[in-house]
Amino acid sequence: MKTDPDKKSFGVSSEPGVYLMRDACGKIIYVGKAGNLKKRIGSYFSRQAQLDIKTRALVNKISTFETIITRTEKEALILESNLIKRHKPRYNVILKDDKRYPSLRLDINSPYPNLTIVRDIKKNGSIYFGPFASSNAVRETLKIINKTFKLRKCKTKEFKKRSRPCLNFQIKACFAPCCFDVDKSAYHEIVKEVAMFLNGRTSDLICKIKNEMISAAKAQSFEQAAVLRDKLFAIEKTLEKQVVVTTDFKDRDVLAVAGSPEHYLITLMFIRKGRLLGIRHYSFSETMSDNAEMIGAFITQYYEKTPFIPNEILVPIHLIDAPLLEDWLYILKGEKVNILHPKRGEKARLLNMAIKNAEDRLKDQTASDVSDMDLLSRLCKRLKMERVPLRIECFDNSNISGTEPVAGMVVFEKGKPKRSSYRKYRIKTVPKQDDYAYMAEVLKRRYGKGAKSNPYPDMLMVDGGKGQMNIAVSVIKDLKLDSYFEVIGIAKKDEKSGEKEDKIYKPGRVNPINFGREGDLLLFLQRIRDEAHRFAITFHRKRRGKASLYSALDAIPSVGKKRKAILLKHFKSIKKIRAATIEELSALPGISHAVARSVKSALK
Numbered sequence: 001m002k003t004d005p006d007k008k009s010f011g012v013s014s015e016p017g018v019y020l021m022r023d024a025c026g027k028i029i030y031v032g033k034a035g036n037l038k039k040r041i042g043s044y045f046s047r048q049a050q051l052d053i054k055t056r057a058l059v060n061k062i063s064t065f066e067t068i069i070t071r072t073e074k075e076a077l078i079l080e081s082n083l084i085k086r087h088k089p090r091y092n093v094i095l096k097d098d099k100r101y102p103s104l105r106l107d108i109n110s111p112y113p114n115l116t117i118v119r120d121i122k123k124n125g126s127i128y129f130g131p132f133a134s135s136n137a138v139r140e141t142l143k144i145i146n147k148t149f150k151l152r153k154c155k156t157k158e159f160k161k162r163s164r165p166c167l168n169f170q171i172k173a174c175f176a177p178c179c180f181d182v183d184k185s186a187y188h189e190i191v192k193e194v195a196m197f198l199n200g201r202t203s204d205l206i207c208k209i210k211n212e213m214i215s216a217a218k219a220q221s222f223e224q225a226a227v228l229r230d231k232l233f234a235i236e237k238t239l240e241k242q243v244v245v246t247t248d249f250k251d252r253d254v255l256a257v258a259g260s261p262e263h264y265l266i267t268l269m270f271i272r273k274g275r276l277l278g279i280r281h282y283s284f285s286e287t288m289s290d291n292a293e294m295i296g297a298f299i300t301q302y303y304e305k306t307p308f309i310p311n312e313i314l315v316p317i318h319l320i321d322a323p324l325l326e327d328w329l330y331i332l333k334g335e336k337v338n339i340l341h342p343k344r345g346e347k348a349r350l351l352n353m354a355i356k357n358a359e360d361r362l363k364d365q366t367a368s369d370v371s372d373m374d375l376l377s378r379l380c381k382r383l384k385m386e387r388v389p390l391r392i393e394c395f396d397n398s399n400i401s402g403t404e405p406v407a408g409m410v411v412f413e414k415g416k417p418k419r420s421s422y423r424k425y426r427i428k429t430v431p432k433q434d435d436y437a438y439m440a441e442v443l444k445r446r447y448g449k450g451a452k453s454n455p456y457p458d459m460l461m462v463d464g465g466k467g468q469m470n471i472a473v474s475v476i477k478d479l480k481l482d483s484y485f486e487v488i489g490i491a492k493k494d495e496k497s498g499e500k501e502d503k504i505y506k507p508g509r510v511n512p513i514n515f516g517r518e519g520d521l522l523l524f525l526q527r528i529r530d531e532a533h534r535f536a537i538t539f540h541r542k543r544r545g546k547a548s549l550y551s552a553l554d555a556i557p558s559v560g561k562k563r564k565a566i567l568l569k570h571f572k573s574i575k576k577i578r579a580a581t582i583e584e585l586s587a588l589p590g591i592s593h594a595v596a597r598s599v600k601s602a603l604k
């Protein structure tokens with residue numbers, strides 16, 4: 001049902017359901033759910049004076065809203081989550097980091113399992129441990145395990161191909177099951193120990209190793225006893241580094257929220273078997289959700305992707321939706337999950353610890369934002385710009401003698417790189433090497449699409465000095481966008497003529513801008529230029545690498561158009577052709593053993 005918020009008599013149902021708020025352009029800007037739609041929507045419009053200034057400003061952006069009635073609140077929760085995923089509304093809390101957190105996979109289907117770092121959890125019988133708070137944390141754990149336990153370290157592909165053991169065998173870090181007939185049950189005993197270690201059953205593990213050590217000593221196998229002693233020391237040393245935060249040794253996650261007018265932050269503390277394994281912070285800006293809705297949205301989005309859900313989640317606020325969320329988590333985990341808001345005792349202490357961490361992090365973040373804004377305001381003044389360059393776009397070309405010419409655009413928003421907005425361009429219309437023409441083509445493609453080119457930057461920066469800058473100015477003028485944003489050029493210093501620093505040019509000025517004592521402004525612009533350069537050159541290398549591989553295929557005398565097409569149709573990419581074995585290649589129609597051999601050697 002669609003309604004205009006200006007009409008005070010909403011006629012909205014009091015049943016549970018989902019509401020979708022739209023802006024003046026009809027875009028969905030917020031999706032929410034409610035047990036009583038009428039009450040919830042009324043709270044936005046009829047009691048505006050009770051809302052804080054920021055929420056009031058956001059509510060004023062709502063042009064229309066619609067509601068979808070559901071049979072139960074649980075249905076509303078699922079529908080809300082699906083609609084948020086589909087529409088990604090601007091003022092909802094959305095977990096942007098969808099690179100799932102790293103976990104460790106123990107492939108127990110293999111005769112000699114190994115541990116690998118993965119981000120995807122597949123239901124293929126492997127055992128997963130994690131998620132870890134960061135890539136560093138997972139790498140550190142893997143390093144400790146590799147040092148302490150003699151699991152194989154190589155990837156399965158390499159393991160199958162080895163004809164000789166690698167260095168790990170020489171340094172006694174692996175039994176080399178790749179080449180020797182290692183006793184499978186002894187190897188699986190190690191696998192069990194690794195699983196105990198990763199599951200936090202360290203006291204059981206320590207007890208097991210101690211008993212083995214005593215037995216080895218009794219049997220006068222002193223060398224074996226010494227190995228076990230070293231293993232014990234290594235495990236105990238690792239445990240010393242981990243902080244024990246609870247005495248009940250349970251798994252639990254602790255959530256906290258901190259907010260400022262510009263930012264919100266949700267902090268997640270992972271506690272496994274009573275030990276604090278890590279802390280992650282998630283920031284959000286501009287949201288219409290209150291703290292309880294933010295925590296609810298976080299729980300639904302985060303636990304849907306994570307491989308491990310603890311039996312207890314501590315939250316900093318009483319959640320009316322807690323029973324609904326618990327039901328939903330039960331479906332995901334297959335076990336009861338309690339969402340608790342503790343007020344006293346050990347759990348409340350943990351919660352305070354998470355809140356303190358969230359507040360400290362928010363303070364740091366706010367301080368860094370203030371200094372970025374200060375820098376941008378000074379840059380605006382120094383460059384005599386009309387408005388602060390909150391969004392800066394910088395372009396750079398990359399090619400070698402005109403081969404595979406490409407360009408890259410990087411975006412800095414509020415002084416920070418916004419990688420999701422970076423763009424790569426393959427030059428399409430310039431037949432011979434011409435750096436100015438490359439720049440003109442790319443700028444027309446970026447800004448010449450009318451409304452689709454939005455958002456425009458406040459400042460456009462081109463690498464290459466006055467020449468490139470003048471091209472940018474003329475393209476922008478032709479597109480009638482010269483009143484929209486400023487253009488500057490950055491040129492490398494000419495060391496031969498004794499220049500000491502890179503030069504920043506502005507249209508209409510003969511000499512570069514002198515930054516005087518504000519060297520940090522020039523450094524900031526250089527950082528953006530370097531990022532554009534890195535981005536463009538990486539793309540160019542990738543293109544060149546691909547092109548040279550394709551031409552390597554062309555250079556094989558026995559591979560004509562037909563065979564090339566057969567190979568590409570089957571393997572889809574040169575990378576896969578290169579990885580294929582001679583047998584796989586020669587299994588294709590028209591590819592003999594001899595042709596397969598020449599393909600292999602040409603693509604080596």
Ligand code: SF4
Nearest residue numbers: 152153154166174178
């Ligand atoms: S010795 Fe063999 S099994 Fe062990 S890590 Fe090296 S290649 Fe892998």
